[in-house]
Amino acid sequence: MLVHIVDDNDTNLMLFEQLALRTGPDVRVVTYADPVAAYEACRRDVPDMIVVDYMMPVMDGHQYVEAVRKLPGLRDVPIVMVTAAAERSVRQKALELGVTDFLAKPVDPAEARLRFSNLLALRRGHLQLRDRNRWLADEVRKATITVVQREQELILRLSKAAEFRDPETGAHIVRMARYSELIARRLGQDEEYCALILKAAPMHDLGKLGIPDGILLKPGKLTDEEFLVMTRHPEIGHEILRGSESHLIQFGAEIALTHHEKWDGSGYPNRLRGEDIPLSGRIVAVADVFDALTSERPYKAAWPLEKARKLLEDGAGSHFDPACVAAFLVEWDAVMKIREEVADEAVVIY
Structure with a gap:
């Protein structure tokens, strides 16, 4: 599971990276101090969860989330935004833009790890369901092809029977x-x-x-x-x-x-x-x-x-x-x- 941490504060980057890594052995974390660089990384490789701070230079959390949600494959990826506890209007706007969950500053490490763990578990389930649906669709396609081929063979043999008469x-x-x-x-x-x-x-x-x-x-x-x-x-x-x-x-x-x-x-x-x-x-x-x-x-x-x-x-x-x-x-x-x-x-x- 690939996790992106986007924050212009180095201390926060290290903290969130360690908390995310503790959610499972299959978790890989990449940190970005520059939201523009993080956005470009999303274009190349879809992450399975994004943690982003609201207050950042050049591109704030709202702008980042709005841009990311428009990328192919990023519509359903869980996004956690880190905000100050009193920023109610910021949270409301973030929800409108597609944020999945929030962490309030000062961040409780135990709470953050549990939120990360739950969201990644949901992401795993989503991916498994998507893969199963693709497998089922492929099985239906193969079964349909078999039925059509048998139908065509029967038609040809019946047609040949008429020609032999x-x-x-x-x-x-x-x-x-x-x-x-x-x-x-x-x-x-x-x-x-x-x-x-x-x-x-x-x-x-x-x-x-x-x-x-x-x-x-x-x-x-x-x-x-x-x-x-x-x-x-x-x-x-x-x-x-x-x-x-x-x-x-x-x-x-x-x-x-x-x-x-x-x-x-x-x-x-x-x-x-x-x-x-x-x-x-x-x-x-x-x-x-x-x-x-x-x-x-x-x-x-x-x-x-x-x-x-x-x-x-x-x-x-x-x-x-x-x-x-x-x-x-x-x-x-x-x-x-x-x-x-x-x-x-x-x-x-x-």
């Missing part, structure tokens, strides 16, 4: 999620939003779990009736995910429901138009279509990159939000890097 790959959901993050970042969304869409985008096709195999895995063109069944997968995905208390899963439900809506209102399931479509759905629409077109599947060859790019350009303003298409295309080099890093045959840890 469809002739897609696990790499597809990783690529389209990273494309989605890329678009969101280029559109100026904050870090929280970008991180959220990266984690939630893989849930976009979760509703395919509810589509019959005969339709989902059909190699040829779907009939009108079959296509109508297929168009239910956004609502099925939304139904699976909606109502969760998790903000991430709520965001996934929004994406699942809206990623097949089109800018011109011709999409499904609710024929939303323009900015009535949530931004997350508009972003994922671009990312998902591009990756689906440029990926090889058992029933189709991968489109050439330029052909897929042309489709996005032609669809801007009809199928796609023009701003999302522009954001995606301006990041073309980054898109190519993602394609290289996350190949279909690669083992991906997401």
Whole structure:
């Protein structure tokens, strides 16, 4: 425990130093005859108790206490002011400035030692409580991180389950999620939003779990009736995910429901138009279509990159939000890097 003694009288400095040292083996005392020097020392190293005389040159006790209380970390440090017994107005002003306790001149050594001891004991308790609160906060933070990581792992595995029912790959959901993050970042969304869409985008096709195999895995063109069944997968995905208390899963439900809506209102399931479509759905629409077109599947060859790019350009303003298409295309080099890093045959840890 660090104690500062501030007094322009050498005798008082020695007396208070000895009394403070007798309060415990962990006590270290530094004395200052100059209050300005004592103030500068407080800026460098926060003491655990300060004993200060009221009557000092250059800076009196009131001025010293007022200045010290404004320093970081000094708000709760106990301060004992030494005053004459009759200086009632001085004491009142000192209390207003944040003095914790007083010693009246002439000082009773036994009383002073007990006051110092009690205040340092309170300071120890305060520091222990602060450290415990920090430890508890850190434990809560670590536990929260663990829960979030498990939630994200479960979401990814569930998303992969949907993809395995469809002739897609696990790499597809990783690529389209990273494309989605890329678009969101280029559109100026904050870090929280970008991180959220990266984690939630893989849930976009979760509703395919509810589509019959005969339709989902059909190699040829779907009939009108079959296509109508297929168009239910956004609502099925939304139904699976909606109502969760998790903000991430709520965001996934929004994406699942809206990623097949089109800018011109011709999409499904609710024929939303323009900015009535949530931004997350508009972003994922671009990312998902591009990756689906440029990926090889058992029933189709991968489109050439330029052909897929042309489709996005032609669809801007009809199928796609023009701003999302522009954001995606301006990041073309980054898109190519993602394609290289996350190949279909690669083992991906997401």
